[in-house]
Amino acid sequence: MALRFYNTLSQQVETFSPARDNIVRMYTCGPTVYDYAHIGNFRTFTFVDLLRRWLRTNGFGLDHVMNITDVDDKIIRNAVAQRKSLAEYTAVYTEAFRKDCATLRLEEPERLVPATGHIDDMVEAIERLSASHHTYSSEGSVYYRISSFPGYGKLSHNDFSGNLAGARVDVDEYEKADARDFALWKAPKEGEPFWETALGPGRPGWHIECSVMAIKYLGETLDIHAGGIDLIFPHHENEIAQSEALTGQPFARFWLHAEFLMVEGQKMSKSLGNYFTLRDILERGHSPEAIRYLLASVPYRKSLNFTFDGLKSAKTAIDRLRNFKLRLETDRYPEGQSEELAARTAQACKGFTESLNDDLNTAEALGAVFEYVRDANSAMDAGTFRAGNAAAALELLALFDSVFAVLQPAASQxxxxxxxxxxxxxxxxxxxxxxxxxxxxxxxxxxxxxxxxxxxxxxxxxxxxxx
Ligand SMILES: [Zn+2]
Incomplete structure (x- = not known):
């Protein structure tokens, strides 16, 4: 079966292939670098990494853009409090993010782009939105007028025609004509850093950076836009409103969203004491591979319960695979090939591939591998595993590891x-x-x-x- 994904936009599972040149143009929302990223963030980033790897296994090239949000309210507040420039403050956490990604074996996107490197592009886009009557100004800020975009709500499948009880609103709501309207450009408050631009002094809102950088590098229509499920509304809805008002074209063909991560069955929060950065978990002695395995093992559209028992099981699972690999590489088997085992290996390979083609069903893919390992170990114990079966078994492990990337121990361990x-x-x-x-x-x-x-x-x- 061909590769297919659940598309949040259509609410359907659809067969996927890129629109042109066999290259997947993909945009994923990156971190806000005001602090170390937590394991909930890394659940999404690990999903994106699996997605990258599996797209490539399907024979597609990748042009993947991820933004670094290096200007926002929290960053400004913290930088000002520490008497640092925005650049000084965010450099620390940008570097930490890249290092954490490397620790978890997350591939770096083809382009990792900082918002503050694209202020001119954003100003130009806001001017174009203003020229086409999608904006209004209030007290030095520029807002997007949602009522100017009839498709608003098509991603989150919310009907916004009535009133807007319950929608998240900004603190500076009182300056806006409608609670849904959002800031494209924010006038500086007393003591805040700002850019002097054609729009006046200020800084961009969060939503505009993604639209502008996605279109700049990938063109008017993306093949895939992905992120955490919490971004569907309002962030991705706002991205669509901005982008489609700018280009008149559909912004993204496929929208993929990763579900939440829970810790020990509860929502992660600092007050519950179950809030963990990647570094916190590593300090407790868990390996990056076990963390990666646990984050990858649950299909991305299911909520993931991160537990310390789960990490232990992840370690056991990895050890089992490593030991099997070692056994394949070092034990001696009788010459020849068992046809039955050859067929069993091919079946496992097919099961693994079809599971990942089915909207990245990682749990089933792992099931296919572990059932095979059990059968192959039994065959080895029974003396029916033959030398000629080893190569295909190692190929299956290589295919597994090209996606899950946990078999090689970390150098530091x-x-x-x-x-x-x-x-x-x-x-x-x-x-x-x-x-x-x-x-x-x-x-x-x-x-x-x-x-x-x-x-x-x-x-x-x-x-x-x-x-
Ligand atoms: Zn975004």
Missing amino acids: GTSDAGVDALVAERTAAKKAKNFARADEIRDQLLAQGIILEDTKSGVRWKRKSP
């Missing part, structure tokens, strides 16, 4: 030679004390890092498997 010697000595001591559980645990821990132990007459020898 690797144990030094002295550290391995110490663990080997501890294992020997544990065995003597008949603490076999601990001995096995150490063996598995080393095995997961590609370190193989050999019990010989002269004691335990170890070697590193070449990468």
